[in-house]
Amino acid sequence: MTEPKTPRIAWGLTGSGHYLRECLELIDRLPDVDIFVTRAAVEVLSMYGIPLKSLRGKHRVYQDHTASSVPVGFLYSGHYHTLIIGPATSNTVAKCVAGISDTLVTNLYAQAGKCRIPSIVFACDTEPAMITEAPDRTVTVYPRPIDLENTRRLKCFPDTLVTESVAALKAAIEQRLACLNTSFS
Ligand SMILES: Cc1cc2nc3c(=O)[nH]c(=O)nc-3n(C[C@H](O)[C@H](O)[C@H](O)COP(=O)(O)O)c2cc1C
Numbered sequence: 001m002t003e004p005k006t007p008r009i010a011w012g013l014t015g016s017g018h019y020l021r022e023c024l025e026l027i028d029r030l031p032d033v034d035i036f037v038t039r040a041a042v043e044v045l046s047m048y049g050i051p052l053k054s055l056r057g058k059h060r061v062y063q064d065h066t067a068s069s070v071p072v073g074f075l076y077s078g079h080y081h082t083l084i085i086g087p088a089t090s091n092t093v094a095k096c097v098a099g100i101s102d103t104l105v106t107n108l109y110a111q112a113g114k115c116r117i118p119s120i121v122f123a124c125d126t127e128p129a130m131i132t133e134a135p136d137r138t139v140t141v142y143p144r145p146i147d148l149e150n151t152r153r154l155k156c157f158p159d160t161l162v163t164e165s166v167a168a169l170k171a172a173i174e175q176r177l178a179c180l181n182t183s184f185s
Pocket of ligand 1: 041
C-alpha cells in the first residue's frame, strides 16, 4: 500500500451481528477509513447479506490471510491516527483483555497499544440481557458474567475508550475527529 497523504482511521470489524449494520453506516459517513476484517467477520457479513465486495467498492479492506497479520505493520508506518473496533465480539474483547493477538483485529489492538495510537472499542456485551438482530430474526441474548467482566476490564486499559451504544460510539468518534480538526460527512 502506498503511504496515505494524511493518517487515516483503521476500523476493525469482528464477527458480530449485534449493531453490525449501524457500524457500517457510521463507517460510510467517515472520511479516510480502512476496514480490517477478522475471518469470522467475513462469514457473518455474508450471513447478513452484506458481501465483502460491497465494502471494497468504498473502502480499502484488509483480510486475515497471514499468520503474522502483515497489514498491522501499517500502524508502525504512521498510516493511522485512530483504531476503532466495532462491533467487538465477546471473543475479541476477551482476547484484548488477556493480551492475546492472534487475529487481525486483536493484533491491531495490541500493536496500536504499543504505538500509543488511541483505540475506541464498541463492545457487544454490555447488559445482562440484550435484544439483537440474528440474520433471520430478532433474538434475546444473555451475556455471561465473564463477558460483562471483560468489557468492564477493557475500560481500564490505557489509550482505550470503550463505548456501549451506537450513540456513545458516534460521540467518541466525533470527539476524536474534532481533536484532529476533521468531522463526519
Ligand atoms: C450470525 C452470527 C452472528 C454473531 N453475532 C455475534 C455477536 O453479536 N456477538 C458475539 O460476541 N459473537 C457473535 N457471533 C460469534 C462470533 O462470530 C464468534 O465468536 C467468532 O469466533 C468471533 O471471532 P472474532 O472475534 O475474531 O471476529 C456471531 C456468529 C454468527 C454466525
